[in-house]
Amino acid sequence: MRIGVLGGGQLGRMLGLAGRPLGFTFTFLDPADECPAAIAGDVIRAPFDDPAALDRLAETSDVITWEFENVPEPSAMRLAESRAVHPPSRALGVSQNRLLEKQSFARLGIPVVRHAAAKDEAGTRRALETIGLPAVIKTQRMGYDGRGQRVVRAVADVAPAIAALGDAPLIVEAFVPFRRELSVIAVRSRRAEIACYPIVENHHADGILRRSLAPAPDLAPALAAAAERYARAVLEDLDYVGVLAIELFETDGGLLANEMAPRVHNSGHWSIEGAETSQFENHLRAISGLPLGATAARGVSAMVNLIGTMPDLALLLAAPGAHVHLYGKTPRPGRKLGHVTLRADDRTALARALEALPV
Ligand code: AMP
Numbered sequence: 001m002r003i004g005v006l007g008g009g010q011l012g013r014m015l016g017l018a019g020r021p022l023g024f025t026f027t028f029l030d031p032a033d034e035c036p037a038a039i040a041g042d043v044i045r046a047p048f049d050d051p052a053a054l055d056r057l058a059e060t061s062d063v064i065t066w067e068f069e070n071v072p073e074p075s076a077m078r079l080a081e082s083r084a085v086h087p088p089s090r091a092l093g094v095s096q097n098r099l100l101e102k103q104s105f106a107r108l109g110i111p112v113v114r115h116a117a118a119k120d121e122a123g124t125r126r127a128l129e130t131i132g133l134p135a136v137i138k139t140q141r142m143g144y145d146g147r148g149q150r151v152v153r154a155v156a157d158v159a160p161a162i163a164a165l166g167d168a169p170l171i172v173e174a175f176v177p178f179r180r181e182l183s184v185i186a187v188r189s190r191r192a193e194i195a196c197y198p199i200v201e202n203h204h205a206d207g208i209l210r211r212s213l214a215p216a217p218d219l220a221p222a223l224a225a226a227a228e229r230y231a232r233a234v235l236e237d238l239d240y241v242g243v244l245a246i247e248l249f250e251t252d253g254g255l256l257a258n259e260m261a262p263r264v265h266n267s268g269h270w271s272i273e274g275a276e277t278s279q280f281e282n283h284l285r286a287i288s289g290l291p292l293g294a295t296a297a298r299g300v301s302a303m304v305n306l307i308g309t310m311p312d313l314a315l316l317l318a319a320p321g322a323h324v325h326l327y328g329k330t331p332r333p334g335r336k337l338g339h340v341t342l343r344a345d346d347r348t349a350l351a352r353a354l355e356a357l358p359v
Contacts, residue, residue, distance in 0.1 A: 001023070002027070003061060004028075019040075028044070124172055181248070182223075187283065214270045
Protein backbone atom coordinates (compact mmCIF):
# COMPACT_ATOMS: atom_id res chain seq x y z
CA MET A 1 0.00 0.00 0.00
CA ARG A 2 1.23 3.52 -0.82
CA ILE A 3 0.92 5.94 2.09
CA GLY A 4 0.96 9.70 1.53
CA VAL A 5 1.96 11.80 4.53
CA LEU A 6 1.51 15.55 5.00
CA GLY A 7 4.64 16.51 6.90
CA GLY A 8 8.11 15.01 6.76
CA GLY A 9 9.45 15.46 10.28
CA GLN A 10 10.56 12.87 12.78
CA LEU A 11 7.05 11.53 13.22
CA GLY A 12 6.91 10.85 9.49
CA ARG A 13 10.33 9.22 9.68
CA MET A 14 9.19 6.86 12.43
CA LEU A 15 5.90 6.13 10.61
CA GLY A 16 7.91 5.24 7.52
CA LEU A 17 10.36 3.08 9.45
CA ALA A 18 7.43 1.22 11.05
CA GLY A 19 5.66 0.73 7.73
CA ARG A 20 8.49 -0.59 5.58
CA PRO A 21 8.51 -4.09 7.17
CA LEU A 22 4.79 -4.34 6.34
CA GLY A 23 5.52 -3.57 2.70
CA PHE A 24 4.15 -0.02 2.76
CA THR A 25 5.82 2.69 0.71
CA PHE A 26 5.72 6.39 1.56
CA THR A 27 5.59 9.81 -0.06
CA PHE A 28 5.96 12.82 2.24
CA LEU A 29 4.93 16.37 1.41
CA ASP A 30 6.90 18.98 3.33
CA PRO A 31 8.05 22.56 2.60
CA ALA A 32 11.28 22.33 4.66
CA ASP A 33 14.75 21.83 3.17
CA GLU A 34 15.63 19.40 5.92
CA CYS A 35 13.26 16.45 5.94
CA PRO A 36 13.91 13.75 8.58
CA ALA A 37 11.39 11.44 6.84
CA ALA A 38 13.42 11.42 3.59
CA ILE A 39 15.22 8.22 4.68
CA ALA A 40 11.87 6.41 4.66
CA GLY A 41 10.33 7.42 1.34
CA ASP A 42 9.99 9.96 -1.48
CA VAL A 43 9.60 13.65 -0.70
CA ILE A 44 7.55 16.30 -2.49
CA ARG A 45 9.09 19.58 -1.39
CA ALA A 46 6.26 22.13 -1.47
CA PRO A 47 4.03 24.21 0.79
CA PHE A 48 1.12 22.34 2.41
CA ASP A 49 -1.38 24.43 0.43
CA ASP A 50 0.22 24.01 -3.03
CA PRO A 51 -2.62 22.52 -5.15
CA ALA A 52 -0.30 20.89 -7.73
CA ALA A 53 1.77 19.28 -4.97
CA LEU A 54 -1.37 18.03 -3.20
CA ASP A 55 -2.60 16.52 -6.46
CA ARG A 56 0.76 14.82 -6.95
CA LEU A 57 0.57 13.40 -3.44
CA ALA A 58 -2.92 12.06 -4.19
CA GLU A 59 -1.74 10.48 -7.46
CA THR A 60 1.10 8.64 -5.75
CA SER A 61 -0.84 7.46 -2.67
CA ASP A 62 -3.63 5.02 -1.84
CA VAL A 63 -4.24 6.42 1.65
CA ILE A 64 -3.28 9.82 3.03
CA THR A 65 -2.51 10.87 6.59
CA TRP A 66 -0.48 13.58 8.33
CA GLU A 67 2.21 13.80 10.96
CA PHE A 68 2.01 17.57 11.55
CA GLU A 69 -1.11 18.98 13.15
CA ASN A 70 -0.90 22.46 11.67
CA VAL A 71 -1.53 21.20 8.14
CA PRO A 72 -4.29 23.45 6.66
CA GLU A 73 -7.68 21.75 6.95
CA PRO A 74 -8.61 22.76 3.34
CA SER A 75 -5.56 20.82 2.07
CA ALA A 76 -6.78 17.65 3.80
CA MET A 77 -10.27 18.30 2.43
CA ARG A 78 -8.95 18.67 -1.12
CA LEU A 79 -7.12 15.34 -0.82
CA ALA A 80 -10.25 13.69 0.61
CA GLU A 81 -12.09 14.44 -2.65
CA SER A 82 -10.04 11.78 -4.43
CA ARG A 83 -8.41 9.63 -1.75
CA ALA A 84 -9.09 8.07 1.65
CA VAL A 85 -7.76 10.58 4.21
CA HIS A 86 -7.38 9.44 7.83
CA PRO A 87 -7.86 10.84 10.46
CA PRO A 88 -10.88 12.90 9.30
CA SER A 89 -9.88 16.40 8.18
CA ARG A 90 -12.21 18.04 10.72
CA ALA A 91 -9.95 16.69 13.50
CA LEU A 92 -7.40 19.26 12.26
CA GLY A 93 -9.87 22.12 12.60
CA VAL A 94 -10.70 21.18 16.18
CA SER A 95 -7.14 20.57 17.35
CA GLN A 96 -5.76 23.73 15.71
CA ASN A 97 -7.97 25.96 17.83
CA ARG A 98 -7.56 25.74 21.60
CA LEU A 99 -11.00 27.23 22.20
CA LEU A 100 -12.81 24.82 19.84
CA GLU A 101 -10.81 21.99 21.33
CA LYS A 102 -11.92 22.81 24.89
CA GLN A 103 -15.51 23.32 23.74
CA SER A 104 -15.47 19.89 22.05
CA PHE A 105 -14.10 18.22 25.19
CA ALA A 106 -16.76 19.93 27.33
CA ARG A 107 -19.55 18.92 24.95
CA LEU A 108 -18.49 15.29 25.39
CA GLY A 109 -18.53 15.61 29.19
CA ILE A 110 -14.72 15.68 29.43
CA PRO A 111 -13.59 18.04 32.22
CA VAL A 112 -11.51 21.07 31.15
CA VAL A 113 -9.98 24.02 32.97
CA ARG A 114 -12.05 27.19 33.53
CA HIS A 115 -11.49 29.33 30.44
CA ALA A 116 -12.81 32.25 28.39
CA ALA A 117 -12.16 33.73 24.96
CA ALA A 118 -10.63 37.23 24.65
CA LYS A 119 -9.68 39.53 21.79
CA ASP A 120 -7.50 42.19 23.36
CA GLU A 121 -6.13 43.58 26.61
CA ALA A 122 -9.50 44.89 27.85
CA GLY A 123 -11.19 41.58 27.04
CA THR A 124 -8.42 39.68 28.79
CA ARG A 125 -8.79 41.82 31.94
CA ARG A 126 -12.55 41.15 31.88
CA ALA A 127 -11.95 37.41 31.45
CA LEU A 128 -9.55 37.45 34.40
CA GLU A 129 -12.33 38.82 36.65
CA THR A 130 -14.08 35.45 36.37
CA ILE A 131 -11.08 33.18 35.73
CA GLY A 132 -8.90 34.66 38.52
CA LEU A 133 -5.11 34.78 38.89
CA PRO A 134 -2.72 33.19 38.20
CA ALA A 135 -3.82 32.44 34.66
CA VAL A 136 -2.38 31.36 31.33
CA ILE A 137 -3.07 33.47 28.25
CA LYS A 138 -2.71 31.54 25.00
CA THR A 139 -3.28 32.29 21.34
CA GLN A 140 -6.26 30.27 20.15
CA ARG A 141 -4.35 29.03 17.13
CA MET A 142 -0.88 27.80 16.15
CA GLY A 143 0.36 26.88 19.57
CA TYR A 144 2.45 23.83 20.34
CA ASP A 145 5.55 22.97 22.36
CA GLY A 146 4.80 25.87 24.72
CA ARG A 147 4.69 28.47 21.92
CA GLY A 148 2.02 31.15 21.97
CA GLN A 149 1.37 31.30 25.68
CA ARG A 150 2.23 33.42 28.74
CA VAL A 151 1.56 32.91 32.45
CA VAL A 152 0.18 36.01 34.21
CA ARG A 153 0.42 36.24 38.00
CA ALA A 154 -0.72 39.85 38.41
CA VAL A 155 -2.85 42.30 36.41
CA ALA A 156 0.36 44.20 35.61
CA ASP A 157 1.58 41.14 33.64
CA VAL A 158 -1.34 41.34 31.20
CA ALA A 159 -0.11 44.14 28.90
CA PRO A 160 3.38 42.66 28.32
CA ALA A 161 1.86 39.19 27.82
CA ILE A 162 -0.55 40.47 25.17
CA ALA A 163 2.25 42.42 23.47
CA ALA A 164 4.35 39.23 23.31
CA LEU A 165 1.50 37.12 21.91
CA GLY A 166 0.67 39.61 19.15
CA ASP A 167 -2.66 40.62 17.72
CA ALA A 168 -4.51 37.29 17.70
CA PRO A 169 -7.67 35.76 19.21
CA LEU A 170 -6.84 34.53 22.70
CA ILE A 171 -8.01 32.04 25.29
CA VAL A 172 -7.58 32.82 28.98
CA GLU A 173 -7.26 29.75 31.20
CA ALA A 174 -7.02 29.38 34.97
CA PHE A 175 -3.53 28.22 35.96
CA VAL A 176 -3.90 24.56 36.93
CA PRO A 177 -1.90 23.54 40.03
CA PHE A 178 -1.56 20.03 38.64
CA ARG A 179 0.07 17.10 40.44
CA ARG A 180 1.49 15.87 37.17
CA GLU A 181 0.87 15.76 33.43
CA LEU A 182 -0.42 12.62 31.74
CA SER A 183 -1.37 11.62 28.25
CA VAL A 184 -3.59 8.99 26.78
CA ILE A 185 -2.82 7.57 23.35
CA ALA A 186 -5.54 5.59 21.65
CA VAL A 187 -6.15 4.27 18.17
CA ARG A 188 -9.33 3.54 16.22
CA SER A 189 -9.36 1.41 13.09
CA ARG A 190 -11.44 1.67 9.93
CA ARG A 191 -13.48 -1.21 11.40
CA ALA A 192 -14.15 1.01 14.48
CA GLU A 193 -12.08 -1.16 16.85
CA ILE A 194 -10.48 0.95 19.59
CA ALA A 195 -7.30 0.17 21.50
CA CYS A 196 -5.72 2.30 24.20
CA TYR A 197 -2.10 2.38 25.34
CA PRO A 198 -1.31 2.50 29.06
CA ILE A 199 -1.53 6.11 30.36
CA VAL A 200 1.81 7.96 30.23
CA GLU A 201 3.35 10.42 32.74
CA ASN A 202 5.03 13.40 31.05
CA HIS A 203 7.59 15.93 32.25
CA HIS A 204 7.85 19.25 30.40
CA ALA A 205 10.29 22.14 30.67
CA ASP A 206 9.75 25.43 28.82
CA GLY A 207 6.62 23.84 27.32
CA ILE A 208 8.64 21.06 25.63
CA LEU A 209 8.31 17.39 26.53
CA ARG A 210 11.54 16.18 28.16
CA ARG A 211 10.67 12.77 29.53
CA SER A 212 7.82 10.23 29.59
CA LEU A 213 7.25 7.26 31.90
CA ALA A 214 5.01 4.46 30.69
CA PRO A 215 2.85 3.18 32.22
CA ALA A 216 2.41 6.25 34.51
CA PRO A 217 3.56 5.12 37.98
CA ASP A 218 0.99 4.81 40.78
CA LEU A 219 -1.97 5.99 38.75
CA ALA A 220 -5.33 5.33 40.41
CA PRO A 221 -7.24 2.80 38.28
CA ALA A 222 -10.29 5.09 38.26
CA LEU A 223 -8.21 7.88 36.66
CA ALA A 224 -6.77 5.52 34.06
CA ALA A 225 -10.29 4.37 33.22
CA ALA A 226 -11.50 7.98 32.97
CA ALA A 227 -8.66 8.89 30.59
CA GLU A 228 -9.50 5.93 28.39
CA ARG A 229 -13.18 6.88 28.44
CA TYR A 230 -12.32 10.42 27.30
CA ALA A 231 -10.20 9.11 24.42
CA ARG A 232 -12.99 6.78 23.30
CA ALA A 233 -15.53 9.60 23.43
CA VAL A 234 -13.39 11.84 21.17
CA LEU A 235 -12.55 8.99 18.75
CA GLU A 236 -16.20 8.04 18.36
CA ASP A 237 -17.47 11.61 18.16
CA LEU A 238 -15.12 12.42 15.26
CA ASP A 239 -15.58 8.98 13.61
CA TYR A 240 -11.81 9.04 13.86
CA VAL A 241 -9.38 6.61 12.23
CA GLY A 242 -5.74 6.53 13.38
CA VAL A 243 -3.81 7.42 16.52
CA LEU A 244 -5.02 10.26 18.75
CA ALA A 245 -3.29 11.70 21.81
CA ILE A 246 -4.94 13.70 24.58
CA GLU A 247 -2.81 15.61 27.08
CA LEU A 248 -4.24 15.73 30.59
CA PHE A 249 -3.53 17.36 33.94
CA GLU A 250 -3.91 15.19 37.04
CA THR A 251 -5.26 17.43 39.81
CA ASP A 252 -6.52 16.85 43.35
CA GLY A 253 -10.03 16.84 41.86
CA GLY A 254 -9.33 14.37 39.02
CA LEU A 255 -8.30 14.78 35.40
CA LEU A 256 -8.62 17.85 33.15
CA ALA A 257 -8.10 17.57 29.40
CA ASN A 258 -5.66 20.21 28.12
CA GLU A 259 -5.32 19.48 24.43
CA MET A 260 -5.45 16.83 21.78
CA ALA A 261 -3.12 15.93 18.93
CA PRO A 262 -4.74 14.15 15.97
CA ARG A 263 -1.59 12.20 15.13
CA VAL A 264 1.12 10.00 16.57
CA HIS A 265 2.61 11.77 19.58
CA ASN A 266 5.96 12.32 21.25
CA SER A 267 4.62 10.84 24.50
CA GLY A 268 4.01 7.57 22.59
CA HIS A 269 7.56 7.07 21.31
CA TRP A 270 8.28 4.64 24.18
CA SER A 271 5.86 2.22 22.47
CA ILE A 272 8.45 1.36 19.76
CA GLU A 273 10.32 -0.83 22.24
CA GLY A 274 7.97 -0.69 25.24
CA ALA A 275 4.67 -1.94 23.84
CA GLU A 276 3.54 -5.01 21.92
CA THR A 277 2.79 -2.82 18.88
CA SER A 278 4.18 0.70 18.43
CA GLN A 279 1.91 3.72 17.99
CA PHE A 280 3.42 4.14 14.50
CA GLU A 281 2.55 0.63 13.37
CA ASN A 282 -0.91 0.87 14.89
CA HIS A 283 -1.57 4.18 13.12
CA LEU A 284 -0.66 2.53 9.81
CA ARG A 285 -2.72 -0.58 10.59
CA ALA A 286 -5.69 1.65 11.43
CA ILE A 287 -5.57 3.87 8.34
CA SER A 288 -4.98 1.00 5.93
CA GLY A 289 -7.91 -1.10 7.14
CA LEU A 290 -5.83 -3.77 8.90
CA PRO A 291 -6.52 -5.21 12.36
CA LEU A 292 -4.98 -3.30 15.29
CA GLY A 293 -2.06 -4.74 17.25
CA ALA A 294 -1.96 -5.23 21.03
CA THR A 295 -1.20 -2.04 22.97
CA ALA A 296 -0.05 -3.68 26.24
CA ALA A 297 3.23 -2.48 27.76
CA ARG A 298 6.21 -4.79 27.81
CA GLY A 299 7.49 -4.05 31.32
CA VAL A 300 8.10 -0.38 32.13
CA SER A 301 9.68 2.27 29.91
CA ALA A 302 11.18 5.72 30.07
CA MET A 303 11.58 7.95 27.02
CA VAL A 304 14.04 10.83 27.17
CA ASN A 305 14.07 13.49 24.45
CA LEU A 306 17.39 14.77 23.09
CA ILE A 307 16.84 18.52 22.78
CA GLY A 308 19.04 21.29 21.38
CA THR A 309 22.43 19.57 21.44
CA MET A 310 23.40 16.02 20.53
CA PRO A 311 25.08 14.00 23.25
CA ASP A 312 27.89 11.70 22.10
CA LEU A 313 26.30 8.64 20.42
CA ALA A 314 28.90 6.22 21.80
CA LEU A 315 28.25 7.47 25.34
CA LEU A 316 24.48 7.08 24.88
CA LEU A 317 24.88 3.58 23.52
CA ALA A 318 27.19 2.62 26.38
CA ALA A 319 24.23 3.10 28.77
CA PRO A 320 22.72 -0.33 29.46
CA GLY A 321 19.49 -0.95 27.56
CA ALA A 322 19.46 2.41 25.72
CA HIS A 323 17.52 2.41 22.43
CA VAL A 324 18.60 5.51 20.53
CA HIS A 325 16.56 7.16 17.78
CA LEU A 326 18.12 10.11 15.95
CA TYR A 327 16.07 12.28 13.61
CA GLY A 328 18.84 13.55 11.32
CA LYS A 329 18.22 17.21 12.22
CA THR A 330 20.69 20.07 12.56
CA PRO A 331 21.09 20.97 16.26
CA ARG A 332 19.41 24.21 17.33
CA PRO A 333 18.29 25.36 20.80
CA GLY A 334 14.91 23.88 21.76
CA ARG A 335 14.86 21.49 18.80
CA LYS A 336 13.96 17.82 19.25
CA LEU A 337 16.93 15.95 17.74
CA GLY A 338 16.17 12.43 18.87
CA HIS A 339 15.06 10.34 21.81
CA VAL A 340 16.27 7.44 23.91
CA THR A 341 13.99 4.75 25.30
CA LEU A 342 14.91 2.57 28.24
CA ARG A 343 12.87 -0.53 28.99
CA ALA A 344 13.05 -2.64 32.14
CA ASP A 345 11.13 -5.33 33.97
CA ASP A 346 10.48 -3.19 37.04
CA ARG A 347 10.69 0.41 38.29
CA THR A 348 13.85 -0.12 40.36
CA ALA A 349 15.76 -1.42 37.35
CA LEU A 350 14.34 1.42 35.22
CA ALA A 351 15.44 4.06 37.77
CA ARG A 352 18.96 2.55 37.77
CA ALA A 353 19.08 2.61 33.96
CA LEU A 354 17.87 6.24 33.90
CA GLU A 355 20.62 7.26 36.33
CA ALA A 356 23.23 5.71 34.07
CA LEU A 357 21.94 7.59 30.99
CA PRO A 358 24.27 10.53 30.16
CA VAL A 359 21.47 13.05 29.35
P1 AMP B 1 0.02 23.54 25.78
O1 AMP B 1 0.68 24.30 24.68
O2 AMP B 1 -1.39 23.91 26.06
O3 AMP B 1 0.23 22.05 25.63
O4 AMP B 1 0.85 23.89 27.08
C1 AMP B 1 2.21 23.54 27.23
C2 AMP B 1 2.52 23.30 28.70
O5 AMP B 1 2.21 24.47 29.48
C3 AMP B 1 1.66 22.21 29.32
O6 AMP B 1 2.20 20.94 29.06
C4 AMP B 1 1.71 22.60 30.78
O7 AMP B 1 2.94 22.21 31.36
C5 AMP B 1 1.66 24.11 30.73
N1 AMP B 1 0.26 24.60 30.80
C6 AMP B 1 -0.58 24.78 29.76
N2 AMP B 1 -1.78 25.23 30.17
C7 AMP B 1 -1.72 25.34 31.51
C8 AMP B 1 -2.64 25.74 32.54
N3 AMP B 1 -3.88 26.17 32.26
N4 AMP B 1 -2.20 25.70 33.83
C9 AMP B 1 -0.95 25.30 34.14
N5 AMP B 1 -0.04 24.93 33.22
C10 AMP B 1 -0.39 24.93 31.93
